[in-house]
Amino acid sequence: MVSFFTNLINGLSLGSIYAIIAIGYTMVYGIAKMLNFAHGDIIMIGAYISFTVITTLKLPTAAGILAAILGCMCLGITIEKVAYKPLRHATSSLAVLITAIGVSYFLQNIALLIFSSNPKMYTSIIPFSHMIIQIGAFRIQTISVVSICVSVLLVILLQLFINKTRPGQAMLACAQDRGAASLMGISVDRTISMTFAIGSAMAGIAGVLLCSAYPTLSPYTGAMPGIKAFVAAVFGGIGSIPGAMIGGLLLGIIEILSKSYISSQLSDAIVFSVLIIVLLVKPTGIMGKVIQEKV
Numbered sequence: 001m002v003s004f005f006t007n008l009i010n011g012l013s014l015g016s017i018y019a020i021i022a023i024g025y026t027m028v029y030g031i032a033k034m035l036n037f038a039h040g041d042i043i044m045i046g047a048y049i050s051f052t053v054i055t056t057l058k059l060p061t062a063a064g065i066l067a068a069i070l071g072c073m074c075l076g077i078t079i080e081k082v083a084y085k086p087l088r089h090a091t092s093s094l095a096v097l098i099t100a101i102g103v104s105y106f107l108q109n110i111a112l113l114i115f116s117s118n119p120k121m122y123t124s125i126i127p128f129s130h131m132i133i134q135i136g137a138f139r140i141q142t143i144s145v146v147s148i149c150v151s152v153l154l155v156i157l158l159q160l161f162i163n164k165t166r167p168g169q170a171m172l173a174c175a176q177d178r179g180a181a182s183l184m185g186i187s188v189d190r191t192i193s194m195t196f197a198i199g200s201a202m203a204g205i206a207g208v209l210l211c212s213a214y215p216t217l218s219p220y221t222g223a224m225p226g227i228k229a230f231v232a233a234v235f236g237g238i239g240s241i242p243g244a245m246i247g248g249l250l251l252g253i254i255e256i257l258s259k260s261y262i263s264s265q266l267s268d269a270i271v272f273s274v275l276i277i278v279l280l281v282k283p284t285g286i287m288g289k290v291i292q293e294k295v
Helices: 004-032 039-056 061-087 093-115 142-164 166-176 178-183 188-215 224-234 241-263 267-281
Strands: 132-135 138-141
Touching: 004 039, 004 138, 004 142, 004 166, 004 188, 004 224, 039 061, 039 093, 039 142, 039 188, 061 093, 061 188, 093 138, 132 142, 138 142, 138 224, 142 166, 142 188, 166 188, 166 224, 178 188, 178 241, 224 241, 224 267
Parallel strands: none
Antiparallel strands: 132 138
């Protein structure tokens, strides 16, 4: 029972990181109707920025976290303006998909040129992250609690921003109908850029949390978490922020329990198998909605 509870907390911790990343995917898809497969590599860039600011420049921890957030925001906006905006009205969605994959490889190779392929030990920048919280027979790492709390806080703040502010309402309007939103005086271009900025900022936070929990940093650090977060977004219902949160948490729990009780080598296969089963039963995901298109 103690072992199961510990694994459950670890699964929630990992799942909360997936959830933060998945929210970036689901926001971009909900508003821009495209899949930003470079999102996982923005996580890696954010982790390298915080690592460089703290380790090389010897600046405080808060400066490293802030630099990761701002750096990823600027990177997300730049990627949207340079790579995706010219293809917004492309007749084939395949062009956008190929471009996203190209941007992903571009970011990986830039990181290889700057930082080399040698993995770096990422010293956690979350204070007391590896302290153990003892509750009776249960032992929990502080970083697990921090990851869960940060993800819940971010989702609450994001929901308040979307539902209670004018820019958030503009995002909802663009997600519903970009043409109608434009006719009502909403700047679609500015709204999409803001969406990329927010999603990329969350990717920067996810990079810090991910490398604090699993302290190895390389140019490929964000590749697999990015794919799994995309799975979480689809699992929860892509386009739904609460769905991305639920999908990420469930994915993390499934992965950790699979590693602990079945096989560490088969855990990824089990995760993707569960996704296939869910989509066969409910193709829109857990919280996705069926959209009726008029012909």
